[in-house]
Amino acid sequence: MNYNEAANLYSQQLTEDEFKRIQKFMLESLGIKLSPIKIVMVNSRLIKRLKKTGINNFKDYLDYAMSPEGKKSGEFECMIDELTTHKTEFFRESEHFDLLKGRILPEYKIDSRNPFKIWSAGCSTGEEAYSMAIVLSEFKLINPTFDFTIFATDISNSSVMKAFRAIYNREAVKNMEPNLVKKYFLASKDTTDNKVRVVKNLREKVHFSILNLVDDYFFQDNSLDVVFCRNTLIYFDDVSKRNVVHKLIEKVKPGGYLFVGLSETISQYSKAISQVSPSAYVKIN
Amino acid sequence: MSSSGLKLNVSGKLILGGSFFLLTFLLFHVLVWVGLNKIEESNAVFHQKQMLVTNFVKEALLATEKLSDECVALVENGERTGNYAQSSLNTSAIQRIVQEQQSNGNADLPAYFQNTLPEILVLLRQVDSQSINSASDVRKAEKTLKQVNAKLVYLLDQENLTTQNYISFVATAQAKFTSGLIIWTSLAIVFAMIVYVVIIRSVRIKVQKTLRLTKKIASGDLVAVSEVNSDDEFGKINESLVEMQDHFREVIHSIKDISQKILSASSEFNSGSQIISSGAGSQAASAEEITAAMEQIAEGIKQSAQNANQTGAIAKDAFDGILHGADNLESALSVIEEIAHKNSIIKEISYQTKILSINASVEASRAAEVGRGFAVVAEEVKRLAETTQTSAGEIGNVSKKGVELTRQSAEELRRLVEEFKKTSELVSQIAAASNEHNATIEQINLSLQELNNITQQNASSAEELAASSDELLNLTRSLEDSVSYFKLTEEQLVVEEKTITEEKVVPEPIRPFLLDKPEPMTFVDDKKVDVKEKPFVPEEKPTFHDWRSEAKKEVVAKKTEKVVAKNETIVEPPAEPKLLKPTVDKRISAAKEKEEEVKVHPKGVRINLSDNDDFDSQFEKMK
Numbered sequence: 001m002n003y004n005e006a007a008n009l010y011s012q013q014l015t016e017d018e019f020k021r022i023q024k025f026m027l028e029s030l031g032i033k034l035s036p037i038k039i040v041m042v043n044s045r046l047i048k049r050l051k052k053t054g055i056n057n058f059k060d061y062l063d064y065a066m067s068p069e070g071k072k073s074g075e076f077e078c079m080i081d082e083l084t085t086h087k088t089e090f091f092r093e094s095e096h097f098d099l100l101k102g103r104i105l106p107e108y109k110i111d112s113r114n115p116f117k118i119w120s121a122g123c124s125t126g127e128e129a130y131s132m133a134i135v136l137s138e139f140k141l142i143n144p145t146f147d148f149t150i151f152a153t154d155i156s157n158s159s160v161m162k163a164f165r166a167i168y169n170r171e172a173v174k175n176m177e178p179n180l181v182k183k184y185f186l187a188s189k190d191t192t193d194n195k196v197r198v199v200k201n202l203r204e205k206v207h208f209s210i211l212n213l214v215d216d217y218f219f220q221d222n223s224l225d226v227v228f229c230r231n232t233l234i235y236f237d238d239v240s241k242r243n244v245v246h247k248l249i250e251k252v253k254p255g256g257y258l259f260v261g262l263s264e265t266i267s268q269y270s271k272a273i274s275q276v277s278p279s280a281y282v283k284i285n
Numbered sequence: 286m287s288s289s290g291l292k293l294n295v296s297g298k299l300i301l302g303g304s305f306f307l308l309t310f311l312l313f314h315v316l317v318w319v320g321l322n323k324i325e326e327s328n329a330v331f332h333q334k335q336m337l338v339t340n341f342v343k344e345a346l347l348a349t350e351k352l353s354d355e356c357v358a359l360v361e362n363g364e365r366t367g368n369y370a371q372s373s374l375n376t377s378a379i380q381r382i383v384q385e386q387q388s389n390g391n392a393d394l395p396a397y398f399q400n401t402l403p404e405i406l407v408l409l410r411q412v413d414s415q416s417i418n419s420a421s422d423v424r425k426a427e428k429t430l431k432q433v434n435a436k437l438v439y440l441l442d443q444e445n446l447t448t449q450n451y452i453s454f455v456a457t458a459q460a461k462f463t464s465g466l467i468i469w470t471s472l473a474i475v476f477a478m479i480v481y482v483v484i485i486r487s488v489r490i491k492v493q494k495t496l497r498l499t500k501k502i503a504s505g506d507l508v509a510v511s512e513v514n515s516d517d518e519f520g521k522i523n524e525s526l527v528e529m530q531d532h533f534r535e536v537i538h539s540i541k542d543i544s545q546k547i548l549s550a551s552s553e554f555n556s557g558s559q560i561i562s563s564g565a566g567s568q569a570a571s572a573e574e575i576t577a578a579m580e581q582i583a584e585g586i587k588q589s590a591q592n593a594n595q596t597g598a599i600a601k602d603a604f605d606g607i608l609h610g611a612d613n614l615e616s617a618l619s620v621i622e623e624i625a626h627k628n629s630i631i632k633e634i635s636y637q638t639k640i641l642s643i644n645a646s647v648e649a650s651r652a653a654e655v656g657r658g659f660a661v662v663a664e665e666v667k668r669l670a671e672t673t674q675t676s677a678g679e680i681g682n683v684s685k686k687g688v689e690l691t692r693q694s695a696e697e698l699r700r701l702v703e704e705f706k707k708t709s710e711l712v713s714q715i716a717a718a719s720n721e722h723n724a725t726i727e728q729i730n731l732s733l734q735e736l737n738n739i740t741q742q743n744a745s746s747a748e749e750l751a752a753s754s755d756e757l758l759n760l761t762r763s764l765e766d767s768v769s770y771f772k773l774t775e776e777q778l779v780v781e782e783k784t785i786t787e788e789k790v791v792p793e794p795i796r797p798f799l800l801d802k803p804e805p806m807t808f809v810d811d812k813k814v815d816v817k818e819k820p821f822v823p824e825e826k827p828t829f830h831d832w833r834s835e836a837k838k839e840v841v842a843k844k845t846e847k848v849v850a851k852n853e854t855i856v857e858p859p860a861e862p863k864l865l866k867p868t869v870d871k872r873i874s875a876a877k878e879k880e881e882e883v884k885v886h887p888k889g890v891r892i893n894l895s896d897n898d899d900f901d902s903q904f905e906k907m908k
Contacts, residue, residue, distance in 0.1 A: 035755075040563035041748060048573060087742075087749040157886055164892050167900065186904035197904045208892045218889045234752040263753040265760060 012050065014043045018058045025066070026083060030155065031214040031240025034083075045082040049075070077157040085235065086159045088124040090176055091131045093230060096259045099280055100132070104226060104257055105139045108146075115147040117224045121213060121248065122232030123152035126163025126206070127172065132228070133202045134184050151219070153211035164208045166198035213244050219251045227252055230279075231261035245269040254285040294517040295488055302484045309473045316469065320462050324455065331451050334394060338444045341386050345405070345437050348379040349430055352412075356427045363420055376409040379433075383409070397443050401436055408433045491519035498526055505770040507534045537771045544768055548761045555754040558747065565740070565747035572740040576733045583726040590719030597712040604705040611698035618691040625684035628677050635673035642667035 014022075019039045026032045034042065046058065053075060055061045064070045065079045091097055108116060116136065120129040129152035136148040154160050173181045173196055184202050188195040211217065213232065227248055233241050245266045252258050258273060258281045260266055266281065267273065273281040293301065355375075362368075387402050412429045415422060494512040501509035507530050511523040645663035649656035886892055 035559075037559045037563055041566035041744070044566040044569055044573070044744075051573075051577065085745050085748040085752070087745040153889075160886070160892060164894065164897065165900065182907045185907060186901065187907045189903055189905050195904075196907075197900065200898060200901065203897075209890055210886050210888045210892075212888065215888070231749060231753070234749075234756050261753070261756075263756045263760075 012043075012047060012057060014039055014046070014058050018062060021062060022083070027237060027240075029214070030080070030084075030212060031236045031244070032084065033235065033237040042083060046079070049078055049082055052078075074157070081156045081158045084156055086124040086154075086156060087231070088127045090127045090173060092128065093262050093279075095262070095278065096228070096230070096280060097131060097135055099257075099259075099277060100226065101135050101139070105136075108225065110143060110146050112145055112147070115149045116226075117149050117151070118226040119219070119224050119228065119251070120150065120152040121211075121227060121229040123154045123163055123208070124156070124159050125168075126152060126160075126166060126208070127168070128152075128228060128230070129163065129206045129208075130166065130184075130198050130202060133198075133205050134180055137184070137202065137205070138180075148205065150206045151224075152206050152208050153213075155210065155212045157210055160208050160210055163206075164203075166203050168196050168198075170194040170196050172196070213247075214240055217247060217251060221250050222253050224251050224256060225253055226257045226259070228259045230259055231264070233260060233264050233266070241266075242269045249273060249283060252283045254283050256283050257281065258283065295491075295519065298484045298488065298517075302480045305480050306477060309476065313469065313473065317466070324458065324462075328455070335444065335448060337386075337394070338398060338440065341382065342437050342441050342444065344382050345379060346434070346441075348376075348382060349434050349437065352376060352379065352430050353427065353434075356423055356430065359417065360420055360423050363423065376413050380406060380409050380413075395443070395447060398440060401440055405433055405436050408436070488519075491515070491517075495519055495522055495526070498523060502526065502530060502533075506772050507537065508772055508774055533771070534773050537768060538773055541765075541768050541771075541773070544761060544764045548758075548765055551754065551757045551761045555751070555758045558751040558754040562744070562747035562751035565744035569737070569740045569744040572733070572737045576730070576737050579726065579730050579733050583723070583730055586719065586722050586726050590716065590723045593712065593716035593719040597709065597716040600705070600709040600712045604702070604709045607698060607702055607705055611695060611702055614691055614695040614698055618688060618695060621684050621687045621691055625681060625688065628680045628684060632674060632677035632681065635670045635677055639667055639670035639674060642670055 019034075019036075019042060022042055023034045026034050046061065049065070050056065050058070050061050053061065053064070055064060065075045070076045070079075105116075118132055118136070120132060123129045129150050132150050136146075136150070140146045140148070152160075152163060154163070170187075171194070173185060181196075184199055185196045186199060188197075209218075213229075213236075229244075229248055233244065236244060246269065248258055249270055249272050257276070258266075260279045260281075262279045264279060267275055271284075273283055276282050383402055383406050387406075408429050412426050412433075415426055415429075417423055417426060491513050498509055498511055498513075509530070511527050513519050513523040642663045646660050646667065649660035649663050652659065
């Protein structure tokens with residue numbers, strides 16, 4: 001590709017119709033709403049894929065990505081990856097982890113046959129799931145009979161892969177307690193390389209898989225102690241949000257907890273839950 | 286006792302009303318008790334009197350009966366014996382009864398009784414004082430006794446009459462009492478009604494009014510006016526309600542105010558974050574573009590560095606060649622000089638040969654006929670010597686010229702060598718600079734990658750921010766809706782409804798300037814190309830089957846290029862600046878590449894890759 005071609009590629013613009021096609025697709029298959037202003041975002045994000053695939057216009061790209069070949073080659077997944085937002089960080093919205101640490105775990109009745117089950121729904125690149133793992137491991141140090149399993153799912157293949165690899169920039173852990181970082185992270189041997197990696201023990205506690213929250217879940221009803229689904233619902237339209245909230249609540253044990261993002265409220269969707277603190281809900285028995 | 290006249294609170298009223306009822310009840314009780322008591326008392330008195338009278342009359346009647354019997358006996362005895370004188374009638378028993386009755390002195394005995402008793406006594410004394418001497422005397426006494434009897438019967442009759450009178454009196458009294466009771470009860474009921482109407486009604490009205498107010502407040506009306514204006518508890522309740530209304534109004538007012546502000550702020554925040562988000566998106570795209578461009582530049586610079594290196598190498602070869610050439614020329618010059626020297630020997634020899642041939646031809650001519658053949662040979666030798674001499678002379682000239690030319694060439698070459706030395710140095714410098722550029726560009730590229738990552742993160746954050754702000758906007762709207770339940774003032778209500786509907790009109794999203802098509806960059810002829818003027822015409826549409834293989838080819842080509850470049854850098858004479866690209870990074874990025882190969886994972890299946898732990902060898906414990 002020469003400079004002119006590259007320049008030309010970057011000057012490609014999504015047409016209104018193409019954008020509407022994407023909007024429709026996102027809403028119908030993922031329940032994600034894209035407002036008209038998102039055309040810029042979609043445009044800039046998909047250009048990367050155009051560049052990678054070498055297709056020089058959006059129409060052909062969309063045709064290809066949504067075709068059976070596109071699904072087979074993984075381009076379809078890549079397109080979804082680009083169109084979804086993967087913002088996350090360790091101990092993001094720490095109030096919820098404080099609640100987990102300060103209230104939920106102390107009140108939890110340890111049952112050696114059934115480990116504590118927690119689900120990070122919409123885990124993105126895994127920071128949330130590993131944050132949970134750190135909190136639960138710390139609790140396990142004090143209560144050796146306690147055991148836990150973390151499930152982490154996301155729709156984005158590449159995000160889940162990153163989460164599984166558990167390699168992060170050192171920047172990502174700079175706000176964490178240094179002793180926790182020391183305990184649960186490895187540093188890159190190459191000092192010029194600012195990477196850290198989650199230790200194996202912690203990695204093994206997290207089960208990663210790909211899941212579209214609009215589809216069916218593989219969990220049993222009333223089987224999870226805690227579900228985190230934070231800053232994920234904000235991308236859904238109202239109907240999908242309601243459905244997803246109902247399905248999430250179904251999977252939570254009576255007396256179990258459901259967390260959503262601090263900017264989200266879900267009490268209007270269900271009477272089976274009651275709020276215990278901002279954006280934290282308990283399932284009514 | 287009306288609400289305006291007597292200022293009593295509700296409990297006062299209730300106590301008053303209650304005590305009225307209690308008093309009335311007590312009064313009734315007393316009345317009934319007294320009445321009943323009176324009747325009983327008079328009944329007892331009456332019965333006692335009646336008993337006295339009846340008993341007395343019965344006893345008296347029995348006594349007179351006895352006397353009458355005695356009289357009859359006297360008469361019979363007198364007729365039989367004719368003697369009446371010896372006996373008299375003894376009435377002392379009867380008298381005793383009567384006197385007893387009298388002396389008991391029951392003053393409250395009826396008058397007829399009191400009056401009749403002395404009459405009876407007079408009659409009895411008459412009988413007593415009368416001496417019985419004859420039958421007529423007996424009959425007289427009998428007559429008097431009959432009078433006594435009549436009197437007693439009279440008493441009995443009178444007594445019966447009195448009883449009858451008393452019965453009718455009691456009946457009348459009872460009737461009176463009943464009617465009195467009815468009147469009093471009616472009066473009491475009327476009074477109770479009045480009390481009810483006055484007290485209860487005033488309370489009831491206040492309760493209703495208060496209820497109306499609380500209902501209004503419950504329905505969110507914070508401007509409802511209290512209708513109760515009194516000093517009692519209801520007044521106080523209403524006062525408190527109004528106070529509560531005032532406080533609520535104040536609080537709700539500020540909430541409304543704040544929520545309005547939050548609404549406008551959050552809609553501003555929303556549109557701002559949308560702009561930031563799309564800006565960040567464009568920025569990310571631009572960063573991506575710049576990165577791509579920088580990659581291209583880096584590629585170019587790498588190419589020129591390679592070229593420069595090659596040129597340097599070539600120049601060095603040429604320089605060596607020229608040096609060699611100069612050396613060769615030097616030796617060529619000495620060879621030529623040697624040739625010239627040898628030529629002069631040849632010339633000398635040819636000259637001597639010529640002399641010898643002349644001598645030979647002289648000797649031959651001397652030998653005449655015998656030397657004729659030899660003379661031909663000598664002539665031939667002479668001719669050859671002459672030719673050689675000429676050639677040697679020519680050679681001498683040529684070599685003289687050659688020496689001169691070679692000398693000149695050598696000089697030229699020497700000068701060239703100097704120049705070449707300079708050129709070679711310059712080319713080396715260029716190569717070194719190019720390499721340095723290359724390193725710098727790679728460094729820039731790394732930074733750009735970092736920048737690009739950050740920009741992408743920012744774009745993600747902005748995206749998240751925008752989504753959250755949408756949520757915030759919705760929340761604020763619902764808060765606004767919730768608060769609008771309360772009516773603060775009638776006018777405000779109308780105004781607020783208006784503003785809310787105005788606010789609800791979602792403002793057209795501001796299409797940020799960054800939406801404009803980014804100016805495409807060209808790096809070949811260093812001038813901007815307006816895409817609008819020169820639309821890009823794709824030469825050939827790539828088919829969907831070969832893009833991957835092409836991409837792979839590109840990767841392979843790049844890799845081989847890299848290898849070539851590496852090999853060449855070893856030849857480089859100037860010290861190549863070491864690139865800072867860490868080796869671990871390469872391996873990690875290799876992992877990333879691998880990830881991309883893996884691509885699609887089946888949904889809902891636990892992800893597990895066998896090589897995941899291998900990367901741990903790149904890491905160590907934190908220090």
